[in-house]
Amino acid sequence: MINNQKTKTPMPIQDAKLRIKNFDEVALGYTLEQAQNEALRCLSCKNSPCTSACPVGVNIKDFIAFIKQGDFEKAYHEIAKTNCLPAVCGRVCPQETQCESKCVCGIKGQPVAIGRLERFVADWYAQHEHNLKAPLSTKQKIAVVGSGPSGLACAGDLAKLGYKVTVFEALHTLGGVLVYGIPHFRLPKEIVFKEVENLKKLGVEFCCDVVVGKTLDVDELKNDGFSAIYLATGAGLPKFMNIKGEHLSGVYSANEYLTRINLMKAYQPTSTTPILKGKKVCVVGGGNVAMDAARSALRMGSEVHVVYRRSEKELPARKEEIEHGKEEGLIFDFLTNPIEVLEKDGFVRGLKCVKMQLGAPDQSGRRRPEVIENSQFIIDCDLVIMALGTSPNPLLKTNTPNLETDKWGCIVVDENLQTSIENVYAGGDATTGSATVILAMSQGKKAAKSINEKLSK
Amino acid sequence: MKLNTIVEKQQLNDTVCLLGIFNPAVATKAKAGQFVILQHENSERIPLTIADCNKEKGIVYVVFQQVGVSTAIINQAKLGDVIHHFVGPLGNHTNTNDAKYACVIAGGVGCAIALPVAKALSQNGTKVDAILGFRSQNLVFFEEKFQSVASTQIVTNDGSLGQKGLVTDVLVENLNKKQYDLVFVVGPLPMMKAVGDITKNCNIKTIASMNPIMIDGTGMCGGCRLTVDGKTAFACVDGPDFDAHKVDFDQLIARNKTYQQFERHAYEKHCNLLNKQ
Secondary structure, three states: OOOOOOOOOOOOEOOHHHHOOOOOOOEOOOOHHHHHHHHOOOOOOOOOHHHHOOOOOOOHHHHHHHHHHOOHHHHHHHHHOOOOOHHHHHHHOOHHHOHHHHOOHHHHOOOOOHHHHHHHHHHHHHHOOOOOOOOOOOOOEEEEEOOOHHHHHHHHHHHHOOOEEEEEOOOOOOOOHHHHOOOOOOOOHHHHHHHHHHHHHOOOEEEOOOOEOOOEOHHHHHHOOEEEEEEOOOOOEEOOOOOEOOOOEOEEEHHHHHHHHOOOOOOOOOOOOOOOOOOEEEEEOOOHHHHHHHHHHHHOOOEEEEEOOOOHHHOOOOHHHHHHHHHHOOEEEOOEEEEEEEEEOOEEEEEEEEEEEEEEEOOOOOEEEEEOOOOOEEEEOOEEEEOOOEEOOOHHHHHOOOOOEOOOOOEOOOOOOEOOOOOEEEOOHHHHOOOOHHHHHHHHHHHHHHHHHHHHO | OOOOEEEEEEEOOOOEEEEEEEOHHHHHHOOOOOEEEEEOOOOOOEEEEEEEEEOOOOEEEEEEEOOOHHHHHHHHOOOOOEOOEEEEEEOOOOOOOOOOEEEEEEEOOHHHHHHHHHHHHHHOOOEEEEEEEEOOHHHOOOHHHHHOOOEEEEEEOOOOOOEEOOHHHHHHHHHHHOOOOEEEEEOOHHHHHHHHHHHHHHOOOEEEEOOOOOOOOOOOOOOOEEEEOOEEEEHHHHOOEEEOOOEOHHHHHHHOOOOHHHHHHHHHHHHHHHHHO
């Protein structure tokens, strides 16, 4: 039986007017009927183009087939073979540029809502009790540095292979960017903690408040009997524009703004974390982090402008986030670039900008934005959030002199993700610069495979 | 013993408190000038520079001044309590190499930060003078500890102990007769700025230990940024020590006022809550 419906089964969502007053999840998830209705749109193509476009190679048509049959347990295990964080990926993956971009249904209509189905299966599984048995940990000790998506993916795969895995986290909460960065309304924190709990059941140990490179260094880990180390320390220092006024009170990096809100819970009335709530906020940038910061600011009660130097077509953020943001009242100022943050008594009073136009394509293939002469204007605002990406964290390199990094400071790895130090591997944003959750996960999995091959020799 | 247990607690003056916390890993690693981050109950993450370590017993000493809600929460923790989160040692240690004659200048709670630096200098064979500034005699602490490693002068604003005036008054007098080749300064921003202005004219290398607003302390949030020599630097990974002649103090003085209003409200709310209890 095939469902010939041309469009995706709509996702139930919280009404925009209500949701900008809370931090609860926006997309509510498919019901069982909706999931099966959507699953029946899948044509089960022989060559599975969707799977080839998934960074971790989830066997998509088979897990969807199990949904059709109503066997959600099997559907989960089919996904879990290659993806240990399906509840996370179902919510935050940019499916439109990955699996769903290759879906045959997408040629004449909309592709199958693979991400929503993945989320449905993961949520169904989380709501049912399971006796996860820890595999026998008979193999060597492995240290994973960082508990973000890359570290968790690596730890999960190694634990399943029988290694004794310890994950070291610098912050006081596990989950890395999934916890400090991505807001609750897009990824509820309980989901991350549940995934961490599942890893604990697999025998993975977690140590918070340990900064590798400071509290412990790589050599000490080796001397402590860890046979291999995976460095998944994430992206690092937030980038700024180096324009006048960036040091004023009321200029945040997106990392700081989101960390205050998410990790330090500034959105809860009981929190002691200080945060400036602007009347009118400018978020500079157009990626997922910019959307997260902008939509958080809406929920903190601000009018929010997204200031982006290219046009709407070039916005790198996930489509659904842009659409949700528009519904919630984000104002987009496209082809606009800040040149100065204006001051009053040490605080922000406005953002001086210039208008841009798109010229010839640059190396990235996107049309290069160029300044239009005499186009200066001022956006009145009292808060500016810079969401311009990050440059690698210098901390680990400074304290690990023989760890090779490139001219930008990213850790250099070979095709197996091994660094310049024997049996020390690295992946995720620490090697690639800012990227996506799923790419970081795929590298974690790749490192696990490399470590297993090396240690099995 | 459980990690992060409070094994010593001592009130140094009305608002300044010393905590000894059991954490052998940090105690073993810590060097002068480095800091830790504490987080307890629903407090913020509070960066505190390490005041001393007992490496044999695995104890890290920190000194803090109760100024807001978060430090009030820490202050309520009792001997034997376990601090929820304690991470370090963070930041770079103070570079004490090569100095022959150093002057360590500290104001108020900054004396806690200056003590390990004075010790490290002294152990390194450097001759050390210390100038410690307080508002009044009843606030003075660590005087004896400094005396064991440095020729120590106390300055109080009201003249109730030692010389009356400011640390800069004593520094200017000392500069007339002593040949310092290093000055280390820690305390309120205007004081550090004033010291930097004086030593810049005499061309004496001067290190200022900065303590800006910070969250993660590992180079992620960017909250602790400051301008040094015209460039953006991050206190957590590039500091906390910087060349006092190159730091833009005025900018930091303005930046540190960011949450003044917020904190006043939050603190009043917290105190009202305590009074009700």
